[in-house]
Amino acid sequence: MGLRIFETDPDAKPQEREEYKRPEYAFQFRTGMQVNKKPVSLAKWRVLAAGQDTANGIAELMGGEAREFDATKEHDWVIMTDSESVEIVLSGADAIEEKLIQWAGPGLPIHECDGVYSLMQDDLGELCGCPATLKERKEKHRKKKGPGPGIVVTFRLAGLGYELGVGRWIATSWLFAEVVHEVKEALDQINGEALCRLEIEKVEYTKDDGELVSFKKPVITVLGSYADAVAEER
Structure with missing residues (x-):
């Protein structure tokens, strides 16, 4: 028999937490996935999308094939893209929400x-x-005794992908957390929306003892004003 302390003291029973709410997003970018319940780092972007039209638009822009993912979830389509890099549009430094977070x-x-x-x-x-x-x-x-990066980047896809709506990428990489202030400083120098490149960069180097080190890290590079880029294309 379990503890029945809340029957004798109902006021001590923990209150249910409200569901942690985020804005609605048309798509989410991921740098990894679960394979046999183990995390796997990817070399190209994996994207979850809400609806077939959004998924097909992302597949057309970034390559890959859209397929149904989980009909019980808001983002019910998935695209294993052919792209390790994509141009995105950020509204400014406020489009990047920095925090450390730990989940129960x-x-x-x-x-x-x-x-x-x-x-x-x-x-x-x-x-x-x-x-x-x-x-x-x-x-x-x-x-698992303390928080890690949970940096929310809210963006649109550049070019024809702009009309697909607003998406997000949640950066959990310490490498990105260490340089995100530089990205925000660069965004502060742009008047209006900024054209940026979001990529999964492969890093390789050889240690002094001859061991080859290889890993992937997410990178955002601020390229300039989105309005200026659009004007040049016209």
């Missing part, structure tokens, strides 16, 4: 902060208690 389950954040102060409603603005050094932060996150 889908839609249930148990820790959310900017690295120093809490972003959770219950203790908003209070010290978050995270370690001071990046090394310690990474180690706690690796052990």
Whole structure:
């Protein structure tokens, strides 16, 4: 028999949390997927889309074939694209929402902060208690005892893909978290919407002991004004 403490003290029963809400997006970019319940890093973008028309438009723009994914979810189509790079449009630095986050389950954040102060409603603005050094932060996150990057990038696809609606990519890479301030500084130099390149970059180098190191990292490069780019094409 389980604990029955809430029968004797109903006021102590935890209140149900409201579902963690995000804006609606027409599509989501992913750099990985689950294979046999294990995470796999991809060399080309995987995109989840809401509806067949959106999925077909992304497949036409980025290559790959659109197929039905999960009819029970809002994003019910998936495209394994042929592209490791795509041009996107960002509305400005505010299109990138920086935070560290730890989840208890889908839609249930148990820790959310900017690295120093809490972003959770219950203790908003209070010290978050995270370690001071990046090394310690990474180690706690690796052990599932602390938050990791949850950087939300909201964008449109450039060119003909602009009409497909607003999409997002959630960056969970520490490598991206370490340089995202540089991207936002570059966006601040653009008047209006910015044309950017979003890519999965493959990095390889040989260590002093001869060991070959190879990994993939997401990169955003600010190219310039989107309005100027459109005007040049015309």
